[in-house]
Amino acid sequence: MQTFKNFDLLPSLQATLHEKEFVTPTEIQSRAVPLLLEGRTIVAVAETGSGKTLAYALPILHQLKSLENEGKAVSTEASPRAVVVVPTRELGEQVSKVFKPFTHTTRLRVRALLGGTTFEVARRSVKGSFEVLVATPGRLVKLLDMGLLSLGDVRVLVFDEADQMLDKGFLPDAKKIVGACPAKRQLALFSATVSPSVEKLMKELFSGATVIRSEGSHRVVSGLKTKHETVFDGKRFPLLEQILDVPVQGGTIIFTNTRAQCDKLAGELEKAGKACVVYRGEMDKVERRRNLKAFREGKIDLLISTDLASRGLDVDHVGRVINYHLPQQMENYLHRVGRTARAGREGVVINFVTERDEEFVAKLGTVDAAPKGEKAGKSSGEAWPEAPNFKKIPKIIAAGGPIAPLKIMLQKRAR
Numbered sequence: 001m002q003t004f005k006n007f008d009l010l011p012s013l014q015a016t017l018h019e020k021e022f023v024t025p026t027e028i029q030s031r032a033v034p035l036l037l038e039g040r041t042i043v044a045v046a047e048t049g050s051g052k053t054l055a056y057a058l059p060i061l062h063q064l065k066s067l068e069n070e071g072k073a074v075s076t077e078a079s080p081r082a083v084v085v086v087p088t089r090e091l092g093e094q095v096s097k098v099f100k101p102f103t104h105t106t107r108l109r110v111r112a113l114l115g116g117t118t119f120e121v122a123r124r125s126v127k128g129s130f131e132v133l134v135a136t137p138g139r140l141v142k143l144l145d146m147g148l149l150s151l152g153d154v155r156v157l158v159f160d161e162a163d164q165m166l167d168k169g170f171l172p173d174a175k176k177i178v179g180a181c182p183a184k185r186q187l188a189l190f191s192a193t194v195s196p197s198v199e200k201l202m203k204e205l206f207s208g209a210t211v212i213r214s215e216g217s218h219r220v221v222s223g224l225k226t227k228h229e230t231v232f233d234g235k236r237f238p239l240l241e242q243i244l245d246v247p248v249q250g251g252t253i254i255f256t257n258t259r260a261q262c263d264k265l266a267g268e269l270e271k272a273g274k275a276c277v278v279y280r281g282e283m284d285k286v287e288r289r290r291n292l293k294a295f296r297e298g299k300i301d302l303l304i305s306t307d308l309a310s311r312g313l314d315v316d317h318v319g320r321v322i323n324y325h326l327p328q329q330m331e332n333y334l335h336r337v338g339r340t341a342r343a344g345r346e347g348v349v350i351n352f353v354t355e356r357d358e359e360f361v362a363k364l365g366t367v368d369a370a371p372k373g374e375k376a377g378k379s380s381g382e383a384w385p386e387a388p389n390f391k392k393i394p395k396i397i398a399a400g401g402p403i404a405p406l407k408i409m410l411q412k413r414a415r
Contacts, residue, residue, distance in 0.1 A: 002024070002025060002030055003023050003025070004017045004023065004025055007025075007033050007034065007037070007058070008037060009037075009062050010061075010062055010065055010066065010069075010106075012065065012102075012105040012106050013061055013062060013065075013102060013105070013106065015105050016101050016104070016105050019101075020101060022054075025051070026050050026051035026055075027046070027050065027214045028044055028046040028050045028051060028052055028055050028212065029051050029054060029055045029058075031044075031212050031214070032044050032052075032055040032056065032059075032188075032212055033055055033058055033059055035210055035212070036055075036056060036059035036060075036156075036186070036188060037059050037062060040186070040209075040210050041186055041187045041188065041206065041208065041209045041210070042188050042189070042209055042210045042211070043188075043189045043191075043202055043209045043210070043211045043212070044188070044189070044191075044211075044214075045191055045192070045193070045194055045212065045213045045214065046190070046192065046212075046213075046214040047192055047214065047334070047338060049338050049339075049341070049342030050214060052160065052190045053094070053160070054098055055190070056084070056156075056158050056160075056188055056190065057095075057098050057099050057102065058102075059156075060082045060084075060132065060156050060158070061099070061102050061106055061108060063082075063155060063156060064081050064106075064108055064132070064155070065106045065108060067081070067155075068108075074129045074130065074131055074153070075129060076150070076153060077127065077128055077129050078126045078127065078128075078129075078148060078150060079129070079149075079150040079151075079152060079153045080111070080130060080131060080132060080133040080151070080153070080154065081131050081132070081153055081154060081155045081156070082131065082132045082133070082154065082155060082156040082157075082158070083132075083133045083134075083135060083140070083151065083154055083156075083157050083158070083177070083181075084132070084133070084134045084135070084158045084160055085135055085136070085137055085140065085157070085158065085159050085165070085174075085177060086114075086134060086135070086136060086160050086161060086165075087136065087137075087160075087161050087164040087165040087170075088115075088136065088164075088308075089114040089115050089116045090292075090308075090313060091160065091161060091313075092112055092114040092134050092135070092136060093112070093114070094313070094314045095134050095160065096112050096134050099132060099134070108131045108132060109129075109130035109131050109132070110130070110131070110132040110133075110134065111125050111126060111130045111132070111133050111134070112125060112133075112134045112135070113125045113126060113133060113134070113135040113136070113139050113140060113143065113149075114134070114135065114136050114139060115136045115138055115139055116285050122139055122142075122143065123143075123148060126143060126148060126149050133149075137165060137170055137173040137177065138173070140173075140177060141173050141176055141177065144176070144177075144180055150180075151177070151180040151181045152181075152182060153182070154181040154182065154185050155185055155186060156185065156186045156187075156188070157177070157178065157181055157185055157186070157187050157188070158187075158188045158189075158190065159174065159187075159190070159201075160190050161190070161191065161192070162189050162190065162191040162198055162201065163191045163192060163193050163194070163195050163197070163198050163331060164335075166195065166197035166198055166200075166201060171197070171200065171201060175204070178205055187205065187206060187209070189201070189202070189206055189209070192331075192334060192335060192338065193330075193331040193334055193335075195331060223341040223345060223346045223347060224337060224340065224341040224346075224348075224349060225346070225347070225348050225349070226337075226349045226350075226351070227348070227349070227350050227351070228350075228361060229243070229350055229351065229352055230353055230354075231352050231353060231354050234354070236324060236352055237265075237268055239352070240254075240322070240324065240352075241274075243322065243350060244274060244302075248319040248320045248348060249317075249319045250317035250318055250319030250320070250340075251295055251298065251300075251301045251302070251303060251315065251317055251319065252301060252302050252303070252318070252319070252320040252321070252322060253303045253318055253320075253321050253322070253336075253339050254276075254302065254303070254304050254305070254321075255305060255307070255309070255310065255321065255322065255323050255324060255325070255327070255336050256304065256305070256306060256324050256325050257306065257307075257325040257327060257328075258306065259280050259281060259282055259306060261306075261324070261325060262278055262280045262304050262305065262306050263278065263280075265304050265324060266278045266304045269302065269304070274302060275300055275301070275302065276300065276302035276303070276304050277291035277292075277294055277295055277300050277302070277303055277304070278291060278303075278304050278305070279292055279295075279303055279304070279305040279308060280305055280306045280308055281306065291303070292313075295315065296315050298317060307327065307332050307335070307336070310332060310335040310336040310338075310339065313339060314342075316342070318339050318340045318342070318347065319340060319346075319347055319348065320340060320347065320348045320349075321336060321337055321339050321340045321347065321348070321349045321350070322349075322350045322351075322352070323349070323350070323351045323352060325352065326351055326352070326353065326357045326360055326361075328360070330360075330363060333360075337349045
C-alpha cells in the first residue's frame with residue numbers, strides 16, 4: 001500500500017503530513033504528485049472530493065522550498081513563483097486553507113487575490129514578496145493589466161475546477177495568464193469533468209500534457225447511495241417534508257436551479273418550522289459567509305442553494321444531497337452530488353424527478369455505472385445497464401427487464 005512517505009517530499013512537508021495524520025494518498029494524489037514532482041505538465045480529471053488540492057499543493061511547496069534551500073529565495077515584490085487560478089472566491093478560500101498548515105513548517109507565504117473584495121484589499125493582497133498566489137481570473141487579469149502584479153518568475157501555474165471557469169468564458173483570460181508567465185513553466189489543469197470547452201483549452205494550452213483520469217471520473221463518487229423520488233403534479237414540498245423527517249448523519253444540502261426557487265423553498269421550510277440557511281448568488285457577501293459558517297459548524301443542518309454551492313465547497317459533514325430541482329447539465333449534477341460521500345465517507349443523494357426529467361435520469365445510468373469488472377452499488381437508484389429508449393417502455397415492462405426507479409411513472413405513461 002502506498003503512503004505519503006513514498007513520495008520524495010521535503011522533511012518539512014512530511015512532518016506536517018504526519019502531524020495531520022495524512023497517511024494514505026487518494027488515487028489522484030498517488031498519480032499526480034510524482035508527475036508534478038518531476039516537473040511534468042499534466043491534465044488531471046478526478047471526481048469532486050478526491051483530494052485534488054493537496055495533489056498540486058504538495059509538489060508546489062516542495063519545489064518552491066527547494067529553491068529557497070538553494071539560496072534562491074523570492075526577493076521581488078508582487079512576483080509569485082506559483083499561481084493557482086480558481087473560479088470562485090469560496091473555492092479560493094478552501095484552497096488557501098489546504099496550503100496553510102504546510103506554511104508553518106516551510107515558512108512559505110500564500111496570498112489570496114479573490115473577487116468580492118474592494119480594489120484596495122486586492123492591491124494590498126499582492127504587496128510585498130510572497131511565493132504562492134491563489135486567485136480568481138478576473139482580479140488576476142485586472143492587476144496584471146494595471147502593472148501591479150508580475151508573473152515573470154512563475155514556475156508552476158495551476159488551473160483548478162477548470163470546467164467551471166470555462167463555462168464563464170474563461171479561455172481568453174487563461175491565454176493572457178499563461179502568456180504572462182515564462183516560457184519554461186509547469187502547467188497543471190484539474191477538473192471534475194471534461195466538457196467541450198475544457199477539451200478546447202487542453203488542445204490550445206496543454207498539448208503534450210500527461211492526462212490522468214481517475215477511475216471515478218465521469219461517475220458519481222463511491223460510497224454514494226442514490227434514490228429517485230417521482231414527483232406528481234408538481235407536489236414537491238410534502239415529499240420533501242417526509243424525507244427531512246428521516247435523520248441522517250451530518251447536514252443536508254438542497255439544490256434548486258434558480259435564486260427565486262431557492263428563496264421560495266427557504267420560506268416554505270421556515271413556515272414549516274425547519275431551520276435553514278440560504279447560499280446563493282446576489283446575496284450580501286457577509287450574510288452568505290455567515291450562513292455557510294453556521295452550516296459548516298453544524299449549527300444549522302439545512303443549506304438551501306443554487307449551483308453556487310456545488311463546486312469548491314468543502315464541508316466535511318454533508319450526509320445528504322437533495323436535488324429538489326434536477327440540473328439541466330450532467331456536469332452540474334456531478335458537482336452537486338460530489339458535496340457528499342467525500343474522502344471515502346458515505347452519503348445519500350435524493351433526486352426529485354418529474355416527467356420532464358426522464359431523459360436526464362436515463363443518462364444517469366451511464367454516469368453511475370461501475371467500470372467493467374466492478375459491481376454497481378445496490379440502492380434504490382441502481383445504475384441502469386443501458387440508457388433506456390422511452391419509446392419502447394411497453395416492451396421493457398412486458399419483458400420484465402430492469403427499469404430504473406421511475407418504474408411507477410413509466411408504467412403510468414405506458415398505459
